[in-house]
Amino acid sequence: MVSVGALRAHLVGVGIAGPVATTRERSLRSYRLFAAGDPRQTLGLDPGRTWTPSDVLGLMADQCGVSPDPRHISGQDVIDPDLTLAGLDAFAARLRQAARHREPVLLGTGHPQRLLGFYAGLAAALSAAGCPVLTPSHGRRVDMPTQFGLRPHNLRYVGGVAVLRDAPGEGARGAPGVHTHSPLPVRVALAGAATRGGPLPSLVVGDHGWVCGAGQLGIEAMGLADSDDPAVFVAQAEGRVSVVVPLDDAVRSDYYRPLTRYVLNRACLSQ
Structure with a gap:
C-alpha cells in the first residue's frame, strides 16, 4: 500500500x-492558443463561452497550481502536488x-510512451472486477491531418x-504508439461502437483528445x-469532464x- 505521504x-x-519540466513559456503559449480557438489546444472541445488568456491562467492557477501572476513568464512551471493527490x-x-456497477469503460491515451502502463493497470483491474473494457474499431484506419497532408494511422488496443x-510502413516497428492530442481516435472508437450496436462506454478514461473528445x-x-x-x-469547469488529475504527463x-497502485488501492481494486 502506498501512503499519502510517500506518494506526495x-x-x-x-x-x-x-x-515540473513543462516551461512557463510553453504553458502561457498554450493558454493563448486555447483562447484563440486553435484546434491544437482545444483538443476537440467546443467551449461553452469565451475564455480569455487571463481567464485560462486563473483557472489553471486554481485547478493545477501554476502561478497566477501574468508577469511570471519564464522558468519551470509548478503543479501543486496536493491538487494531484486530490x-x-x-x-x-x-x-x-x-x-x-460493472460499467462499460473505454480507455485511450495520446501519450503511449509514458502513460500506457498506468492505463493498462486500470484496464486489467476493471476487467477483473467485471467491467466490460471496450475495444471498438480495433485496427480501424484513422487519417490524421499534418502540415504535409493526411498521414494514415491505425487504432489499436494494447x-x-x-x-x-x-x-504499416509509416513508422518505427515495435513502438507502443504515437503521441497525439487529436480527438479523432476517440471519435472513431465511439462511432465503431455505435455502428455495431454498442455497448457504448459509460466512462472514458484517458488524456488529451480522448477526454475532451468524449x-x-x-x-x-x-x-x-x-x-x-x-x-x-x-472541459471540467464547464461540466464536460468529471475528474482531472493535474500532473506532468511526460516523465519516465x-x-x-x-x-x-495508489488509485487501485483507493478504488478497492488492488489485485
Whole structure:
C-alpha cells in the first residue's frame, strides 16, 4: 500500500508534481492558443463561452497550481502536488463506482510512451472486477491531418488501452504508439461502437483528445492533464469532464507505477 505521504514525496521527487519540466513559456503559449480557438489546444472541445488568456491562467492557477501572476513568464512551471493527490482520490472514487456497477469503460491515451502502463493497470483491474473494457474499431484506419497532408494511422488496443499507431510502413516497428492530442481516435472508437450496436462506454478514461473528445460528445470522461493542457481543465469547469488529475504527463513511464497502485488501492481494486 502506498501512503499519502510517500506518494506526495514521490510526485515531487520525480517531477510529476511540484516544479515540473513543462516551461512557463510553453504553458502561457498554450493558454493563448486555447483562447484563440486553435484546434491544437482545444483538443476537440467546443467551449461553452469565451475564455480569455487571463481567464485560462486563473483557472489553471486554481485547478493545477501554476502561478497566477501574468508577469511570471519564464522558468519551470509548478503543479501543486496536493491538487494531484486530490485528483487521484476523485479518480479512484469514480473507478470504484464503475466497478461496483460493472460499467462499460473505454480507455485511450495520446501519450503511449509514458502513460500506457498506468492505463493498462486500470484496464486489467476493471476487467477483473467485471467491467466490460471496450475495444471498438480495433485496427480501424484513422487519417490524421499534418502540415504535409493526411498521414494514415491505425487504432489499436494494447492491454485494453487504445493507442494510435503508424500504418504499416509509416513508422518505427515495435513502438507502443504515437503521441497525439487529436480527438479523432476517440471519435472513431465511439462511432465503431455505435455502428455495431454498442455497448457504448459509460466512462472514458484517458488524456488529451480522448477526454475532451468524449466529453464534447456527452460521454462522461476523466483523465490526466499537464499544466500546458488547458482544454481538459476548461472541459471540467464547464461540466464536460468529471475528474482531472493535474500532473506532468511526460516523465519516465515507471514513475507512474506508484500512482497506479495508489488509485487501485483507493478504488478497492488492488489485485
